[in-house]
Amino acid sequence: MERIASFTVDHDKLLPGLYLSRRDGDVVTFDLRFKKPNTGDLLTNAEMHSAEHLIATLLRNSKDKDAVVYFGPMGCQTGFYFLFDGSRLSLEGAVALLKEVFAAAGEFQGEMPGKSAKECGNYINLDVETGRAVCRFYADLIADWTAERLSYS
DSSP states (O other), rough: OOOOOGGOOOOTTTTEEEEEEEETEEEEEEEEOOOTSSOOOOOOOHHHHHHHHHHHHHTTOOOOOGGEEEEEEOOTTTTEEEEETTTTTTTTHHHHHHHHHHHHHHHHHHSSTTTTTTTOOOGOOOOHHHHHHHHHHHHHHHHHOOGGGOOOO
16 A cells, blocks of 8 residues: 555654645645644644634635635644645745735634534634634744745755
């Protein structure tokens, strides 16, 4: 059986950041790494879930919403995946979009999007301040990121 590409990344050395994970035709996958794996330093369920609701909402309401394919958490709880249509959004544009939405999420005002039993199967652990804090951290982390820095190496 073939080993999937993400398992070839040395998770003992991987630092928090923004990485180009793979390309599948026009679909591009970014690895948004928040925590260093294999340290026990993981995002909590509430942190992941709250940040996911804010970022997914902002991405799908952005000027580039037609390029957004998916945004969601990694099972290992160290970050998120962002999938987008590379024919509609360049790597540089995707980096800029993520900087924009994470900065906006860090300052988000109002009710947490999707925080009801009708809208979310686990709405109880959603917290807008928790989401804002996680997003502020990542916005600061990637503030100077460029497309040239997307490589794992």
